[in-house]
Amino acid sequence: MTQPRADFATQVLEVVDSIPSGRVMTYGDVAAVLGSRAARTVGQVMAYHGHQVPWWRVVRASGHVAPGHEDRALEHFRAEGTPIMETSAGYRVNLRMARYLP
Structure with missing residues (x-):
């Protein structure tokens, strides 16, 4: 995996x-804010x-x-009051309530 361009990463x-405490964005949301469709590249930057x-x-x-x-994310979500939903496989963030779109 090659590193994304430094300016895009920044x-x-x-x-x-x-992103405010208790809110989330998807990888695609972050890309869209930057005028891009490169959600996977956002994932690489985060990695x-x-x-x-x-x-x-x-x-x-x-x-x-x-x-x-x-597990580590769940600790943060609970501390910040991020809305989550229990699922059979664990949990997921309730995007309808927690999504942040600047």
Whole structure:
């Protein structure tokens, strides 16, 4: 996997850093704010640099977090009061209530 362009990465991180506590955006939402359809590239940016921003506030279009991060994200969601829905496989964010679109 190659790293995304630095300027796009910086823009992604700025958008993610602006998401209010208790709210989320999807990878596609972040891309759209930047005038792009590159949701997968947003995911790559988060994989490389997400530790610098509130990474748990970026979720899949289904409301699920990236695999392997469910437990840590849930701690943040509970602390911030992010609306979540219990599912048979665990949980997902309630996008209808939590989605942030600047």
